[in-house]
Amino acid sequence: MPDFFDTSDPAFIADPYPTLNALRESGPIHRDTDWNLWLITRHEDVRAVQLDRRMGRVRQGSALPSDFRPIRELGLEGWEPYYEVERHSLLHLEPPEHTRLRSLVNRAFTPKRVREMRAPVVSIADDLLDGLRGRTTFDLLADYAQPYSVRVIAALLGAPAEDADLLLDWSHAIVKMYELHTTRRQARDAIEAAREFAGWTEGLISARRTDPQDDLITALCLAETGEGRLSVPEIVSTVILLLNAGHEATVNTMGNGITAAMKDGEAWRRLAAGEAQSAAAVEEMMRFDPPLQLFERYALGEGVEIAGTPIPPGDKVAMLFGSANRDPRRFDAPDEFRIDRGEQDHVTLGAGLHFCLGAALARLELEIAVDRLAATFPGASLASEPQREEGFVIRGYEKVDLAIPA
Ligand code: HEM
Numbered sequence: 001m002p003d004f005f006d007t008s009d010p011a012f013i014a015d016p017y018p019t020l021n022a023l024r025e026s027g028p029i030h031r032d033t034d035w036n037l038w039l040i041t042r043h044e045d046v047r048a049v050q051l052d053r054r055m056g057r058v059r060q061g062s063a064l065p066s067d068f069r070p071i072r073e074l075g076l077e078g079w080e081p082y083y084e085v086e087r088h089s090l091l092h093l094e095p096p097e098h099t100r101l102r103s104l105v106n107r108a109f110t111p112k113r114v115r116e117m118r119a120p121v122v123s124i125a126d127d128l129l130d131g132l133r134g135r136t137t138f139d140l141l142a143d144y145a146q147p148y149s150v151r152v153i154a155a156l157l158g159a160p161a162e163d164a165d166l167l168l169d170w171s172h173a174i175v176k177m178y179e180l181h182t183t184r185r186q187a188r189d190a191i192e193a194a195r196e197f198a199g200w201t202e203g204l205i206s207a208r209r210t211d212p213q214d215d216l217i218t219a220l221c222l223a224e225t226g227e228g229r230l231s232v233p234e235i236v237s238t239v240i241l242l243l244n245a246g247h248e249a250t251v252n253t254m255g256n257g258i259t260a261a262m263k264d265g266e267a268w269r270r271l272a273a274g275e276a277q278s279a280a281a282v283e284e285m286m287r288f289d290p291p292l293q294l295f296e297r298y299a300l301g302e303g304v305e306i307a308g309t310p311i312p313p314g315d316k317v318a319m320l321f322g323s324a325n326r327d328p329r330r331f332d333a334p335d336e337f338r339i340d341r342g343e344q345d346h347v348t349l350g351a352g353l354h355f356c357l358g359a360a361l362a363r364l365e366l367e368i369a370v371d372r373l374a375a376t377f378p379g380a381s382l383a384s385e386p387q388r389e390e391g392f393v394i395r396g397y398e399k400v401d402l403a404i405p406a
Contacts, residue, residue, distance in 0.1 A: 003032045004039065007392040014388055016293070017335065020323040028307035037296065037316040038306065043327035043347065045307050046319040050351040054304050055297040055317070056094050057354065079187075081195035082177070088237035091245070091354065094300075098353065100227050105238055105357065108219035114360045117156060121365060124151045125372040132404075133376075137383050140400040144373065145254040149247050152365050157239060158215020159204060170197040171244050178393065194240070201236045216242075246358045249291045252396030253362075254369055255386070257285025259400055260337045262382050267339035271370070272378035278371040280342030282363060285370075287346035288337050290321045294393045295350070321347050322395070379405040 024041035173193035383403035
């Protein structure tokens with residue numbers, strides 16, 4: 001158990017903010033002996049770590065796959081399929097490999113491609129919401145957010161819409177590896193999912209190589225810089241990362257954010273009445289209750305100092321996003337959900353080298369999801385108190401039942 005909070009305590013998971021606020025106000029940096037890392041609590045310092053090139057995602061000189069905790073801790077055999085999809089993941093790379101891969105992916109995943117997603121994304125939202133008309137209750141997550149976000153990624157990639165369920169199952173299995181604790185069973189399922197997902201993506205790549213389309217898979221196949229093109233394993237890792245990094249966080253932002261707006265009462269009413277803008281509402285949803293609470297970095301060299309504390313080379317730090325986003329030094333009355341606050345300076349999408357590659361798509365997707373839901377079901381409210389998923393790093397609800405007035 002970590003020294004400062006207990007991530008297995010349901011009361012902490014239900015509402016970690018009083019504990020995180022107290023920790024942040026007692027100091028900007030704390031050494032956690034159990035987790036063997038430094039906890040960073042304040043907005044200014046979390047932002048500085050995100051931007052600091054001397055802080056890396058991967059320990060210097062670390063030999064993958066020994067760096068993947070579940071593999072190391074569980075001593076699993078047959079982990080190669082999982083390792084294969086993780087080894088080219090942007091999230092685990094540092095320059096110069098990261099620079100080369102990210103600039104190639106940027107060639108394909110352009111702002112124009114994201115802008116062109118607006119009309120298809122609106123139709124995906126409306127199609128799902130039309131299917132819910134006449135119901136007196138539905139689960140915001142299972143009936144709307146999840147199928148929505150996976151269909152958006154499928155449409156972006158150019159994958160057949162009927163494969164969306166497969167993508168969802170694989171993604172759920174793989175992201176279990178990102179939690180602080182993973183069971184052997186979960187790790188085996190993740191390895192199997194990685195194997196199947198890779199095979200599916202390879203099939204799509206060869207189909208597009210013979211018959212190019214106007215989609216992201218084709219663009220990734222064709223992307224070229226002075227340093228060449230993406231290899232098939234790199235495209236496979238990137239596609240899997242786009243789905244995993246994009247899908248779960250978007251669903252949980254919708255669940256956490258819409259729940260917060262409905263609990264506030266006024267906020268949802270103003271949105272539904274068109275008195276508040278969904279683009280601003282989405283920024284507040286991301287700030288108020290972020291779907292990803294903790295990101296780690298290693299000090300790559302000498303001379304790193306955080307909030308005046310020297311961090312020895314090789315030491316690990318954990319940035320606490322929920323704590324930074326509630327820092328009163330940066331946000332006025334941070335524990336209040338203000339639907340029109342509209343500040344983009346939360347830490348939720350990262351910054352610097354690893355700044356969320358899908359940020360523009362995430363914002364577009366969330367804005368449309370909230371806007372269409374509020375327009376279609378303006379009288380929606382929480383049918384019951386939603387229950388939290390276990391786990392701290394990925395923060396979301398199990399389900400969010402909404403009541404729809406007849
Ligand atoms: C609200 C939804 C989202 C949140 C909160 C989120 C958050 C983040 C954060 C915090 C990072 C940086 C991690 C770090 O600094 O170590 C990141 C990276 C990334 N995100 Fe997102 N993300 C979201 C949606 C998406 C979407 C929709 C996509 C793609 C379709 C996506 C793709 C990526 C990728 C590829 C990276 C890795 C970038 C790199 O390492 O260079 N994300 N995301």
